[in-house]
Amino acid sequence: LAKTTQPISMDSYEGQEVNITCSHNNIATNDYITWYQQFPSQGPRFIIQGYKTKVKNEVASLFIPADRKSSTLSLPRVSLSDTAVYYCLVVAWSGYSTLTFGKGTMLLVSP
Amino acid sequence: DSGVTQTPKHLITATGQRVTLRCSPRSGDLSVYWYQQSLDQGLQFLIQYYNGEERAKGNILERFSAQQFPDLHSELNLSSLELGDSALYFCASSVDGGGNYEQYFGPGTRLTVT
Numbered sequence: 001l002a003k004t005t006q007p008i009s010m011d012s013y014e015g016q017e018v019n020i021t022c023s024h025n026n027i028a029t030n031d032y033i034t035w036y037q038q039f040p041s042q043g044p045r046f047i048i049q050g051y052k053t054k055v056k057n058e059v060a061s062l063f064i065p066a067d068r069k070s071s072t073l074s075l076p077r078v079s080l081s082d083t084a085v086y087y088c089l090v091v092a093w094s095g096y097s098t099l100t101f102g103k104g105t106m107l108l109v110s111p
Numbered sequence: 112d113s114g115v116t117q118t119p120k121h122l123i124t125a126t127g128q129r130v131t132l133r134c135s136p137r138s139g140d141l142s143v144y145w146y147q148q149s150l151d152q153g154l155q156f157l158i159q160y161y162n163g164e165e166r167a168k169g170n171i172l173e174r175f176s177a178q179q180f181p182d183l184h185s186e187l188n189l190s191s192l193e194l195g196d197s198a199l200y201f202c203a204s205s206v207d208g209g210g211n212y213e214q215y216f217g218p219g220t221r222l223t224v225t
Contacts, residue, residue, distance in 0.1 A: 038154075041199065041219070041221075042216075042218065042219070043113065043115075043201045043203065043216025043217055043218060043219055044154070044201075044214075044216050045113075045216065046213040046214065046215075049213070087154075099144075099156060099214065100156065101146075101153060101154040101155075101156075102153070103153055104153075
């Protein structure tokens with residue numbers, strides 16, 4: 001099971017781009033990298049998932065280098081409502097693997 | 112709204128008691144997951160069911176059990192409750208059982224054991 005390491009907390013200001021990096025040195029060939037967002041007292045919400053290179057959706061981008069030992073979640077022009085905990089997870093592509101949430105990164109966006 | 116419903120929203124009970132938490136997955140989702148979130152342990156995976164069968168087990172105590180019914184709703188039973196069982200319990204569902212499938216989380220049930 002690939003272990004992930006990400007910063008405990010990050011601070012930003014409204015309108016800035018935020019990049020949260022996650023390391024996963026022992027990622028396996030069939031593992032995907034997945035990010036979830038969680039607001040206080042709410043269940044986590046899927047943000048984005050990728051395997052290699054770059055993935056982009058309407059809320060975020062995910063950059064994955066060729067060796068896949070790390071990944072960076074990029075949030076463009078954050079707002080106060082982006083203040084949340086962000087979890088980086090590595091999940092198997094197939095089979096019945098489950099999600100292992102670490103401590104996540106607490107992102108605080110200030111005015 | 113994720114489409115996953117959980118009842119009750121809040122539950123207060125005493126030590127030694129037994130409670131049942133209920134979860135209805137999104138329409139069409141076959142897999143249900145249960146998680147426990149406490150301040151000191153973070154978000155912990157408990158158990159997964161897929162189309163009525165247990166598929167994976169995580170850090171679930173022997174005092175806890177779960178099942179998924181033919182209509183795909185699931186129940187988590189917690190017995191001989193202890194103070195340390197106080198936590199938020201989340202249910203999630205996904206269309207399939209693989210970890211790469213997006214999981215949709217419910218609003219959670221807050222359990223307080225006094």
